[in-house]
Amino acid sequence: MKRLLRVLTALLLSLGLTSCMDITEIREQAFIVGFGLDRTDTGELEINLMEIDMSGSGGGSEDSSKTQEQKFLIRTARGADIPECLRKIRMRLQKQLSLDKVTFVVFGEKLARSGISPYLDFLVRSPYIDQTVHVLITPDPKELLRKDQGSLNRFASKGHAFVPAYIPTRLWQVNKYATSSFKSIHLNRFKMIEGELNFEGESFLLKDKLVTQLDGIESRLFNILYGKDSQQVILYLDPEHQTSVQIGSVRRKISLTPERVHLVYRIQCEILESKEKSPYSNILALEEKANRYWEKELTRIINRTKAKGLDILGLGEKFQSRGWDTSDWEEKIKKLDVSLEVKLDILSPAGKRD
Amino acid sequence: MSYPRISATEWFVILTVSSIAMGPIRFPAYLAKQMDQHGWVLLLAALSISLWNTYIAVALSRKHSGESITEWSRHYLGKPLAAVYTLCIAIYFFVWGMLTFAEHWLLTSYSTLKETPVYLIVLLMLPVVLYMLLQGLEAWARLFLLLGYVLVIWLIVINLPQLVNSDFSNLLPLGNFGIDKMAGMNALTIFYLFKGFAVLYFLYPYLKTEKRLFGLSALATGVAGMELLFAFLLPLTVFGAKTAKTFTFPYQESMETVPFYLLPFEKLSFIAPLFFVLVTIMILIVSISCCTQAICSLFPRLREKTVSTLITIMMGLTLLQSLSVHDVDFLVLSTAIVFGILFFLVPNYMWMVSLFKKENPA
Numbered sequence: 001m002k003r004l005l006r007v008l009t010a011l012l013l014s015l016g017l018t019s020c021m022d023i024t025e026i027r028e029q030a031f032i033v034g035f036g037l038d039r040t041d042t043g044e045l046e047i048n049l050m051e052i053d054m055s056g057s058g059g060g061s062e063d064s065s066k067t068q069e070q071k072f073l074i075r076t077a078r079g080a081d082i083p084e085c086l087r088k089i090r091m092r093l094q095k096q097l098s099l100d101k102v103t104f105v106v107f108g109e110k111l112a113r114s115g116i117s118p119y120l121d122f123l124v125r126s127p128y129i130d131q132t133v134h135v136l137i138t139p140d141p142k143e144l145l146r147k148d149q150g151s152l153n154r155f156a157s158k159g160h161a162f163v164p165a166y167i168p169t170r171l172w173q174v175n176k177y178a179t180s181s182f183k184s185i186h187l188n189r190f191k192m193i194e195g196e197l198n199f200e201g202e203s204f205l206l207k208d209k210l211v212t213q214l215d216g217i218e219s220r221l222f223n224i225l226y227g228k229d230s231q232q233v234i235l236y237l238d239p240e241h242q243t244s245v246q247i248g249s250v251r252r253k254i255s256l257t258p259e260r261v262h263l264v265y266r267i268q269c270e271i272l273e274s275k276e277k278s279p280y281s282n283i284l285a286l287e288e289k290a291n292r293y294w295e296k297e298l299t300r301i302i303n304r305t306k307a308k309g310l311d312i313l314g315l316g317e318k319f320q321s322r323g324w325d326t327s328d329w330e331e332k333i334k335k336l337d338v339s340l341e342v343k344l345d346i347l348s349p350a351g352k353r354d
Numbered sequence: 355m356s357y358p359r360i361s362a363t364e365w366f367v368i369l370t371v372s373s374i375a376m377g378p379i380r381f382p383a384y385l386a387k388q389m390d391q392h393g394w395v396l397l398l399a400a401l402s403i404s405l406w407n408t409y410i411a412v413a414l415s416r417k418h419s420g421e422s423i424t425e426w427s428r429h430y431l432g433k434p435l436a437a438v439y440t441l442c443i444a445i446y447f448f449v450w451g452m453l454t455f456a457e458h459w460l461l462t463s464y465s466t467l468k469e470t471p472v473y474l475i476v477l478l479m480l481p482v483v484l485y486m487l488l489q490g491l492e493a494w495a496r497l498f499l500l501l502g503y504v505l506v507i508w509l510i511v512i513n514l515p516q517l518v519n520s521d522f523s524n525l526l527p528l529g530n531f532g533i534d535k536m537a538g539m540n541a542l543t544i545f546y547l548f549k550g551f552a553v554l555y556f557l558y559p560y561l562k563t564e565k566r567l568f569g570l571s572a573l574a575t576g577v578a579g580m581e582l583l584f585a586f587l588l589p590l591t592v593f594g595a596k597t598a599k600t601f602t603f604p605y606q607e608s609m610e611t612v613p614f615y616l617l618p619f620e621k622l623s624f625i626a627p628l629f630f631v632l633v634t635i636m637i638l639i640v641s642i643s644c645c646t647q648a649i650c651s652l653f654p655r656l657r658e659k660t661v662s663t664l665i666t667i668m669m670g671l672t673l674l675q676s677l678s679v680h681d682v683d684f685l686v687l688s689t690a691i692v693f694g695i696l697f698f699l700v701p702n703y704m705w706m707v708s709l710f711k712k713e714n715p716a
Contacts, residue, residue, distance in 0.1 A: 009481075127464055130610065130613075131607065131610040131611060132611055172592075172607070176594060176597045179596070321526035321527060323526075323527035
């Protein structure tokens with residue numbers, strides 16, 4: 001009887017070996033690391049997928065010291081929506097598309113101006129796509145991906161941690177704010193210039209539509225406004241660019257009333273380079289001059305974005321958490337009185353000069 | 355013949371795991387949909403009621419030490435009604451085990467094992483469950499204790515890193531704390547959470563010591579309460595109520611926002627289904643064990659090992675049928691109503707009667 005039970009159990013458990021039935025060979029899979037989405041002149045959606053080129057890595061190498069640079073292939077398709085485009089690519093390649101290695105999604109500016117919400121739904125619903133992928137923007141995704149030699153993938157995977165001014169925007173954050181006007185999400189803008197990946201600045205969305213962009217210096221000032229991720233950002237203390245400083249820390253205090261918002265920024269920094277002789281000898285005057293200059297620049301950015309209905313500081317969320325009226329927030333933010341104050345503290349030098 | 359015995363620590367782990375169960379999987383979505391950011395109020399209400407029920411369970415079990423609920427309920431309900439009550443309890447525990455697996459499978463089939471058929475998981479899991487049941491109470495209680503240490507570390511690892519992305523102002527404004535939304539069906543969900551105290555009615559005769567039993571049980575329920583609060587609050591603080599309620603598994607999605615670049619698996623969310631696999635196995639063991647005890651008290655001639663085996667096989671056959679999200683939600687609501695009657699109304703009635711009942715002179 002016991003022997004019979006053992007045989008029956010063994011037969012039953014052998015059904016567990018069926019887990020190998022649905023295996024897909026690695027050669028039958030296309031590993032996608034990046035998505036590029038844009039709109040064509042005819043209004044169609046164009047998808048560019050960055051695929052890892054597996055053809056050079058078959059067989060392996062016994063010489064472990066030789067590093068093979070990874071190559072990428074760009075797969076393009078046009079259609080009404082993302083699933084249709086992916087289906088076309090899959091049919092062409094005759095491979096299964098593996099989307100769980102995707103590290104970035106880059107939207108074209110043309111598509112972003114008309115709204116990215118319709119395309120977010122697929123990206124957010126997909127159980128394969130990581131919700132922490134970086135969402136970026138560029139004038140022409142196809143061109144960016146074609147010129148890119150894997151630097152975007154490396155940047156999105158780990159490299160971004162070493163870029164001080166870069167404030168990442170993840171897919172889950174874009175999804176959160178794409179339907180909300182209480183905070184305007186930014187997408188980081190990239191271009192390939194002379195074969196190198198360049199971070200250009202932030203582009204802001206009003207809900208899900210691209211509205212305005214900040215250039216290089218403005219985007220560094222945005223780090224200050226944001227109050228986070230501002231360590232090691234390099235800025236000038238004056239409009240003539242006489243003195244450059246590296247930010248040490250930024251502390252932001254917000255005072256709110258339903259009619260007025262006042263921001264106070266306490267910033268610590270160190271002088272990196274100065275065309276002035278002995279800048280530390282008249283440090284108080286330097287700090288005072290820099291306070292006025294930065295107040296003017298930061299206020300300019302806030303007013304410019306506010307005028308377009310953008311809430312780059314998330315003031316709407318703060319109003320909402322206090323139970324204040326946030327109806328028609330895009331219009332309210334335009335009229336909201338926002339003032340700011342900068343208190344700069346230039347620290348004593350750690351270097352050789354005074 | 356010696357009675358199997360379980361220690362206070364083993365009971366603590368059994369109660370904590372039974373109280374957490376699969377609450378963190380679907381409940382955050384339901385609470386966020388029904389009550390926006392105020393769902394934590396309902397959670398705290400459920401926790402309070404569970405603590406009261408734990409007190410009742412300890413008080414009644416102490417009054418009838420050496421017997422399980424299926425035996426001493428006859429003193430209050432009479433033999434025929436007690437038999438019906440016992441049968442209902444047996445069916446309830448069977449459904450609880452089945453529902454636990456179904457909820458876990460919903461998450462696993464979505465997040466990790468997308469291509470795997472359910473029968474494979476049933477084939478792999480149930481022999482483990484049956485083996486532990488056949489080894490006896492002391493053996494599986496020791497297994498719980500061993501896994502308990504692992505689960506504590508796991509709970510800390512899956513919850514604390516999410517605080518990096520949390521913004522607690524998403525819980526504001528407090529308003530009226532969502533009191534107006536707590537009535538009706540939402541109130542019934544109170545009886546779905548923190549069910550672990552019901553196991554005490556069966557395991558009390560096997561406890562080594564009764565010292566500080568209520569304190570220990572309350573602590574275990576409190577730990578479960580903390581985990582469920584985290585499971586509800588973290589997705590809300592990360593995504594906000596509006597976005598959190600669009601997800602089927604908000605707790606899993608909020609874990610997805612935390613990458614671990616230095617670790618081999620890179621994603622925090624990878625370890626969550628593994629955590630729940632252990633919890634599922636443990637709940638299956640507990641539910642089948644309680645179901646077995648209930649059946650054996652109705653039919654004393656049946657051997658416990660035979661009944662455990664039969665129940666496990668029946669459970670396996672029912673688990674082959676995958677349930678959809680709507681089926682699971684419907685069963686959750688139905689079992690909440692049944693649980694409220696079986697383990698809230700009836701024991702409270704029995705406790706009140708016991709306060710006034712005089713002992714018959716021998």
